Amino acid sequence: MGEIRVTDLVLESLLPKAHAGLDRFGVSPVLRDRLLGIIEQRCRLRRNGAVWQTEAVRAAERIRDLDRPAALHDMLQRYGRFQRTNDPVHTWPVE
Structure with missing residues (x-):
């Protein structure tokens, strides 16, 4: 299996899944992008x-x-x- 940094796991796997899941639940794209964008930037900026x-x-x-x-x-x-x-x-x- 191996190891992966948590930020890479979030950016490469979890955020895309969260994006798709929020879309399936009908969450507003504006709200979805704002909140997931915060998580993305926290990961990118560490x-x-x-x-x-x-x-x-x-x-x-x-x-x-x-x-x-x-x-x-x-x-x-x-x-x-x-x-x-x-x-x-x-x-x-x-x-």
């Missing part, structure tokens, strides 16, 4: 919420010279603010 959080804390520490507790607090504040925009996490700025 960026999800955990990756964003890690990158945001590191940027706060290195670029803005915040100590660890302040960097974590800053990340959490920004996370809450960005979450309310309803934009996908892979599009949020790190700095």
Whole structure:
């Protein structure tokens, strides 16, 4: 059988199946493409919420010279603010 990266599995196998399944259930193509597009871009960019959080804390520490507790607090504040925009996490700025 062998091994496959999860992102490759999603992109090559699972997303096409999800696309076809949503079509069979009559889901709006606009909604289908928006939601599956988010999953696709997260896989292609290799960026999800955990990756964003890690990158945001590191940027706060290195670029803005915040100590660890302040960097974590800053990340959490920004996370809450960005979450309310309803934009996908892979599009949020790190700095």
